[in-house]
Amino acid sequence: DIQMTQSPSSVSASVGDRVTITCRASQGISRWVAWYQQKPGEAPRLLIYDAWTVHSGVPSRFSGSVSGTEFTLTISSLQPEDFGTFYCQQATSLPFTFGGGTRVEIK
Amino acid sequence: QVTLKESGPALVKPTQTLTLTCTFSGFSLRTSGMRVNWIRQPPGKALEWLARIDWDGDKFYSESLKTRLTISKDTPKNQVVLKMTNLDPIDTATYYCARTPGRNVNWFDSWGQGILVTVSS
Numbered sequence: 001d002i003q004m005t006q007s008p009s010s011v012s013a014s015v016g017d018r019v020t021i022t023c024r025a026s027q028g029i030s031r032w033v034a035w036y037q038q039k040p041g042e043a044p045r046l047l048i049y050d051a052w053t054v055h056s057g058v059p060s061r062f063s064g065s066v067s068g069t070e071f072t073l074t075i076s077s078l079q080p081e082d083f084g085t086f087y088c089q090q091a092t093s094l095p096f097t098f099g100g101g102t103r104v105e106i107k
Numbered sequence: 108q109v110t111l112k113e114s115g116p117a118l119v120k121p122t123q124t125l126t127l128t129c130t131f132s133g134f135s136l137r138t139s140g141m142r143v144n145w146i147r148q149p150p151g152k153a154l155e156w157l158a159r160i161d162w163d164g165d166k167f168y169s170e171s172l173k174t175r176l177t178i179s180k181d182t183p184k185n186q187v188v189l190k191m192t193n194l195d196p197i198d199t200a201t202y203y204c205a206r207t208p209g210r211n212v213n214w215f216d217s218w219g220q221g222i223l224v225t226v227s228s
Binding site for chain 1: 154167213214215216218219
C-alpha cells in the first residue's frame with residue numbers, strides 16, 4: 001500500500017496567516033492527490049483534487065502543489081471558518097490511503 | 108443536488124455481522140463511470156478506505172478486510188449495501204459512503220453524514 005505521511009500533526013495560527021500542510025507519498029504517484037477538510041462532527045469535504053485543481057465552491061485561498069512525492073496544501077490567508085482537520089489522500093491506486101491528518105486551530 | 112445517507116444499527120455485538128445501507132440521490136449507478144465507496148473513521152483517528160462498487164458491477168476491497176466485507180448495489184433503488192462479518196470492538200467507527208464521480212478519477216466529491224457504529228457486548 002502507498003503510505004501518505006502528513007505533517008505537521010497540528011498547527012495553531014491566526015486569522016490572516018498563511019498555513020502550509022505537507023503530505024509525502026511513499027512512492028511516486030504523479031499528481032494524483034486529493035485534499036479534504038473535516039470539521040468536528042461532520043463528513044470530510046473535498047477541497048482539491050489532482051494535486052492543484054480546486055473543487056467547485058471552494059474558496060480561492062486554498063491551493064495545492066506538488067514537488068516529486070511531496071504534496072502541499074496552502075491556505076493563503078486563514079479565515080475563522082478554516083478550522084478542522086485536513087487530510088490528504090492518494091488517488092493513484094487501490095487501496096486509496098489517507099494521511100494521518102493535520103488539525104488546524106485558530107488562535 | 109447529490110446526497111448520500113448511511114443507515115444501519117448504531118450498536119452491534121462482537122462476532123455479529125454489520126449491514127449498512129447507503130441511499131443516494133442526484134446521480135445513478137446506471138451512469139458510466141459512477142462509483143460508490145465505503146470509508147470509515149475510528150473515533151479520533153484517520154480515514155480508512157474499505158470498499159468500492161462501480162457502475163458496471165466491479166467490486167474492490169481493502170486487502171486487510173476483504174475476507175470480511177461484501178459490497179453490493181441495488182441500482183433501481185439507488186442503494187449500496189456493505190456487509191462486514193465477525194465484528195470486533197476495533198471496528199467501532201463512523202462509517203461513510205462517498206461518491207467517486209467518474210471513470211478516471213479516484214477522489215470522493217460527495218459524502219454521506221456518516222453513521223457511528225459501536226461494537227460492544
